[in-house]
Amino acid sequence: MSYDFAAMLQTIKDKQWSLADIDWDAPGAETMTDELRAKMRPFMADLVWIEHVGARGFASLATKAPTPEIQEIYRYFHAEEQKHANAELALMKRWGMLDEDGTMPEPNINVKLAIKVLDDFGDTLPLSGLATLIPLLECALDGALVKFLLEEISDPVCHQVFRHINSDESRHITVDFQVLELIGASAPHTLLIETIGNLKPQVIIGLIVVFVPLINKMRDNIVAMGLPEQKLYNAVKRFVTVGGRGKHTKRIPAYHVLKSQAAMVIDRSHPYHRYLADPMVKVTSLVPARLLGKPQSWTEEITHEPVAS
């Protein structure tokens, strides 16, 4: 029996929450010590940007959704990822991690490259590539980064915010894999066309120049901060297990490519790091940001204010 996307859309609408539902001045901010603040600030800044860029990914997915219901779901997911970025920025403000005027921290060069690629090619990427990449990132976010954050921070407001975020993410992951099932059930010639589309130079270059160093830099940063590698392993295992449970997902070549790449990312002794990822981190760190031009105005949409006049 096929999955009921209309029922899921209704659940998503029913489960909406707002930053205004949270008491941002509630006690607990004092649990953020100076030492923890200094340690967590770059992590939080990366997390906010990953959610913000992820939101843009859903905007691209919405343009190629196979049905109107899925398009509407992606429209909500786009907004929800933006909400997560907004809520995480509000947490940064609560913890004194932003400067006085509350401006968003500057993204690192790898995030800037990801923004550039999404602005230039995001809407032309084939559905199967983007639809496979997003659940992998969400499994990693949900399964490793957020769990790590909640273990490090005891502020009850942070835990309240992430109960909402995790509830949203569980629906994102469910839909992501159901869409993969739908794509995987397509006729062989459709899958072949999709796969050829995934081999376009902008996709391959985007993967190597943007995705590989972006993920590796974050991976090494968070492992250096104390995230056990086992958590990353579990997150990727979840991607493989949930994908493997489906009847048709296995038919998508992009799923197998990203599955193998994820396995290499978590294994630091794999030659992938020595010969590809580490050199790409070095090379991209030399790219002058001004070469990338001005990002599109969606990057300015983020706000930590629960209420706008």
Added chain:
Amino acid sequence: MTLGEFQGELIRGTAWLGHDFTGQRVAVIAPGREAAQIVPEVAATALSVKVFQEEPDWVLPLPVPGPRAVGVAMARVFLRWQVKDPWVRRLLTPDRFGSRRLAPGLGYFATLRRPNCKLITWPVYAFAAAGVRTAEGVEHRADCVVLGPSSVFARTATPEGHPA
């Protein structure tokens, strides 16, 4: 869907025509084809306008006779000419699903460019006492809400103290 506890002024149907919005922060909730008519009129007197576009439609300066393809081509050129920001242009461009109708709206894009006018495409999911809540987690304060005749809320909203 319900208008909940919204305490501000609510305008339905075509009551926005000729209405004086002086000093008000107005939220217009409508699909693009209706927003194109409502927004220039509202912005003429309002303090500020937020346009909650429920779905995009092709907007033309004037009705174009002939095949639909000609109208769509003209609407594309009009949009490209009037809206320089590529992200805002993307938000105003109809996609695969939805009505994708052609609607006249000569002053719509020029009004959206004003500093006191903002286009918002996040889905509206609820009304609060002092404004509308959208799915990106923000409550947008408004003194007055104008509902387009074919807005999701105009069709299904229960009045709760707001006579139709």
